[in-house]
Amino acid sequence: MNSIAKKVKRVLLKEKPLVKVYSHPRSGTHFLEAFLAKNFYNNKDLNLKEVVWGHWSNRKNKKDGNPYGKLFGNHLFAYHNKNKLPKIYIYRDGRAVAYSVWKTPNFLNKEDSKLDFNEFLQKPIDWYGTPSIKSSKSLTIFEHWLVHINSWFDLAEADNNLLLVKYEDLIDNPCKVYTEIHRKFFKKEKLLLPEELCLIEKPLGLLPNSGTKDAWKKFLNYENQLKFNTLIKSSKIKHNYH
Template sequence: MIIWLASYPKSGNTLLRSMFSAYLFSKDGTFDFDLLKNIKNFPDFGVFKNLGLDTANENEVVKKYIYVQEQINKRDRNSIRLIKTHSALNDINGYPFTNLNNTLGAIYIVRDPRKVILSYANHGEISLEESLKRITQVGIIGGPKDPNNKSVIHVGSWASNYNSWKEFKKFNKYFLIKYEDLISNPEEVFIDVMKFIYKISNTKFKINKEKLKNVLKTTTFDYLKNLEKQKVFPEAIKSVDGKNITFFKYGKKNTGKDLPKYINSRLLETFECEMKELNYL
């Protein structure tokens, strides 16, 4: 069964996946970029193509979301599969993104939109104005012509993405992580989210302390930044000249406090309700 690692882009999904992949898929908890391949993306262009689906037809892809998830779960119905997504949990053209038959639970990572907008601009090499437009409007990313992501992803806006995944709260299958808490207290947050996974999978909670120690040591921003200098980060996007854009670039320097006043005002005006709910205001 699938446990979704869901988030709006640039919200900390990579950090959480790094921690999970190091803890679950390494012998000693030491992280390496190669481990990320154990946690797939959805929708994934390659998976849909391998199943013989018409990936050039967006409506056909959306129509087959549930079918593809059934094929993923079909391999072993009793196993847990962590899958990353930036999709909002909305019906698209009348077709659902997922259902309870294929989903065991959802872990949602949220980040202050004032930090998201800066990270989006820096890593996508776009202006703050363009970044503002993207996170405040319901939109999509990717597509067959996108060299960085061939899958069309219906991300929505920052707020609609966040609000949509709260649907799983009705079924006690929802766990919210604030990126800021993950940074300030990674051990406590990681243990809490592991407890959630054990709970919804009806298994007894246990933690390998030595392994967790190595996870925490090798998933800090400085460690990941140095690792990217030594190895190519497989999910780095390319600039217009074809070069990889550094992914682990700013870290804690991105405080979200240096935004132009008009952009900050627009964010507060658009996301005031959600930001207050999350204690960002």
């Protein structure tokens, strides 16, 4: 076999890169990973045997790993992910994100563990992109979430390999999300019927919370709601959350 034929064979046999999930922490990353795995990679080994996670001051080792861990991209801002790889960015209501971070001890500095939810919202976080990266940028969790989402929405305008998925749509209308993913990345493969879809029905991930959309409503005070409303007006998703 000549060298040209060998090169052609390597190209033809080259495995397609995995479609990976990117997100702000606590935005439904593992939920979407599981949905992808069950409906698009059902016969593929995606297991990561060990996962290190959590706040830079309070790291944990999840020894049972993540069965879909190879589908995780990262939690970094979009400018770290300018490449030709297929990507899905899942985003979620910032109030739910903040509540989930606050409810997850390992995502907080131990010094902040006694803050109530509204106190936590007022205090700048000490990480950037992911809780594992120490930072002194002085952003509150709402501000950090907004900058993160805006960076990815900006990237989506220039990157044809990126799909944006709303967490609440994955909860309320998984068939719609499945169709969007299929059209974007898997259009040569069989399109499953709604009754053939594998739906993810239980909370997943690192210390998963209830998975409900609006648990934060019982805790958020009026002052912080006003701050959120003001911030959202300058966001790329101002029509998505109220």
